[in-house]
Ligand SMILES: *[C@@H]1O[C@H](CO)[C@@H](O)[C@H](O)[C@H]1NC(C)=O
Ligand SMILES: *[C@@H]1O[C@H](CO)[C@@H](O)[C@H](O)[C@H]1NC(C)=O
Ligand SMILES: *[C@@H]1O[C@H](CO)[C@@H](O)[C@H](O)[C@H]1NC(C)=O
Ligand SMILES: *[C@@H]1O[C@H](CO)[C@@H](O)[C@H](O)[C@H]1NC(C)=O
Ligand SMILES: *[C@@H]1O[C@H](CO)[C@@H](O)[C@H](O)[C@H]1NC(C)=O
Ligand SMILES: *[C@@H]1O[C@H](CO)[C@@H](O)[C@H](O)[C@H]1NC(C)=O
């Protein structure tokens with residue numbers, strides 16, 4: 001293990017050095033790959049701040065906090081303003097969006113670490129929370145390790161995924177992954193319980209000898225739950241990473257993509273040839289336009305399900321690996337705490353979202369988060385990141401992206417939406433839920449399940465960067481408004497008081513408000529959404545706990561007959577305003593549904609988990625509908641139960657440790 005880990009460090013040093021030859025670009029996500037698997041290599045040394053020098057545990061649980069930036073004062077943040085809202089969709093609103101916009105990206109090499117835990121109740125609950133609000137959850141399993149992965153019938157030690165260390169010929173090489181169809185079965189089994197839709201990646205390291213097994217078996221096993229197949233992960237970095245000759249350019253990618261299309265056409269086991277995703281550039285040496293200008297989209301239109309890019313706004317490579325530009329988290333914290341942050345990330349893609357529309361293709365942000373190389377202590381794991389992630393994702397929706405996948409790493413990164421305990425802790429520790437998961441949850445509730453939601457950035461408060469706001473329309477009607485206050489100020493002087501002025505058919509006598517809240521942007525854990533929380537480190541079973549708190553605000557009719565509802569937004573917080581009771585019930589109804597589960601562990605004790613574990617959070621709808629009957633292709637209750645039990649059997653037989661879910665009984 002140690003040898004493997006230190007080998008990883010060497011490999012990474014080299015990869016990062018290569019990566020940094022392209023100075024202007026933050027290191028790509030590739031850099032995080034190695035470190036996400038081990039528990040150990042760089043703990044405590046990896047943050048780059050004096051603060052954390054004494055902390056020796058995993059990054060994911062690092063307790064060190066930063067100072068919140070000081071309030072900008074009344075000149076920087078006028079605290080009273082009005083938002084005029086009409087019931088009809090204004091010009092400039094987004095394309096139709098779906099509630100599953102905000103999804104997750106799991107590096108393939110890490111899926112082992114995370115996946116040991118995937119069939120655990122907490123993971124399923126986390127996915128179910130989003131499904132209840134949005135109807136489905138999108139998860140991508142892939143990344144750089146997909147490129148050299150090999151689907152095999154079985155592995156020497158019976159695991160479903162492992163690194164083929166015998167095939168590393170030099171220290172800078174990532175060992176290829178080998179995985180068995182059981183990995184795909186595991187994903188399928190998850191989708192039988194919760195409506196998770198998957199993106200996978202086709203290995204692209206050898207384009208004269210494609211390995212199409214993941215496409216063949218992925219389609220066979222996952223059926224409609226497989227929604228996309230990525231072709232080439234960050235091909236604009238291939239040359240810099242030594243995976244292609246230095247001359248490799250957009251036309252070479254175009255040609256290789258064509259080779260793949262041809263190979264798939266000749267493969268009778270590939271049933272759906274229209275699931276491909278490209279070009280997945282990380283805004284390196286290639287702009288997306290350079291790929292569009294090859295005629296890529298027209299040439300492969302019938303094969304392309306999605307267009308995609310990947311991007312991190314900055315990187316923490318120096319602190320993690322000693323290469324690149326040193327960045328002090330305290331100094332750059334304010335860069336994440338205003339409306340410009342998301343807008344700046346998206347600006348280079350606005351032409352591409354417009355272009356994608358002209359071609360009738362959805363454009364995805366396929367992998368993103370606060371910073372590559374693991375994120376920043378105190379930023380990526382703070383309440384500020386929850387506001388940042390929510391605003392950034394809403395800004396992407398407004399800007400006509402069609403989805404965004406936030407990256408999930410191992411215990412050595414700061415930005416995880418959720419982190420399972422390491423397997424030897426899984427009998428006494430629970431999961432840790434990070435800020436980005438709260439962003440995902442609120443976004444799902446803001447957009448809702450209709451698939452017909454349009455959002456617009458209201459340029460609120462004279463476009464003040466600390467108080468952005470979005471209006472949310474469903475099927476043409478104004479349903480919800482999302483308000484932000486990025487400022488931390490315990491004095492109350494920076495609380496916002498916002499007059500929502502409604503005209504044109506919307507005359508509610510009262511509206512309801514849910515807050516995403518913490519005392520400071522620098523706080524870690526214990527954030528609340530509608531008064532409920534996933535707690536601090538190691539405290540969550542994937543369900544919100546506490547009593548749901550939905551505020552009711554009365555509205556008045558002003559002299560000109562407009563309805564005015566005054567919403568207070570504390571500093572800091574986000575507030576989701578539901579303009580009608582149906583706007584609330586559709587994503588947050590009162591029905592509560594539970595079904596029985598027990599969890600067994602490999603260790604001596606058989607733990608029986610609270611039978612309502614895979615439950616809804618307090619009072620949300622959807623589980624009944626989905627789990628009872630309507631999951632596409634899912635078996636009936638008896639079959640599903642049996643399937644899950646045998647899946648656990650298989651995993652236990654594979655000598656995996658940790659809690660495994662057994663769903664028993666009926667629901
Ligand atoms: C870290 O340890 C040093 C030496 O024991 C001590 O002086 C310092 O105050 C500690 N720093 C923190 C942040 O606890
Ligand atoms: C591609 O990856 C496979 C599996 O890891 C490996 O066997 C093969 O040699 C690689 N081919 C190239 C051209 O790198
Ligand atoms: C937008 O993208 C299209 C397609 O690549 C390109 O032709 C056009 O020049 C781009 N426009 C701008 C302003 O970059
Ligand atoms: C807002 O964020 C942007 C982008 O990160 C940053 O450049 C800018 O300095 C920030 N503005 C303030 C007032 O903090
Ligand atoms: C999003 O697409 C809509 C419909 O085409 C368009 O009106 C709007 O301007 C676009 N928004 C952005 C930010 O490009
Ligand atoms: C878990 O395993 C790690 C690595 O082997 C070890 O350092 C740690 O002490 C173990 N923790 C417990 C609680 O057994």
Ligand SMILES: *[C@@H]1O[C@H](CO)[C@@H](O)[C@H](O)[C@H]1NC(C)=O
Pocket residue numbers: 098135449450451
């Ligand atoms: C939303 O779109 C998904 C994917 O196409 C579909 O499965 C689902 O039924 C749609 N939901 C509604 C309410 O139309």
Ligand SMILES: *[C@@H]1O[C@H](CO)[C@@H](O)[C@H](O)[C@H]1NC(C)=O
Pocket residue numbers: 491492493495569570571
């Ligand atoms: C500001 O908001 C906080 C949090 O809701 C609240 O406790 C406080 O009373 C408010 N202060 C003022 C002056 O409105």
Ligand SMILES: *[C@@H]1O[C@H](CO)[C@@H](O)[C@H](O)[C@H]1NC(C)=O
Pocket residue numbers: 523524525526535536
């Ligand atoms: C989070 O809440 C728990 C339980 O109430 C408490 O023990 C812990 O100190 C809190 N942590 C923070 C950072 O507020």
Ligand SMILES: *[C@@H]1O[C@H](CO)[C@@H](O)[C@H](O)[C@H]1NC(C)=O
Pocket residue numbers: 082084501558559560561562
């Ligand atoms: C009522 O609200 C509308 C919309 O904000 C505004 O234009 C009008 O001046 C208000 N009338 C009064 C009497 O406050």
Ligand SMILES: *[C@@H]1O[C@H](CO)[C@@H](O)[C@H](O)[C@H]1NC(C)=O
Pocket residue numbers: 160182183185186189642643644646647648650651
């Ligand atoms: C998933 O379900 C299939 C079909 O019942 C079963 O054969 C398999 O062992 C399960 N695999 C995993 C990894 O859960």
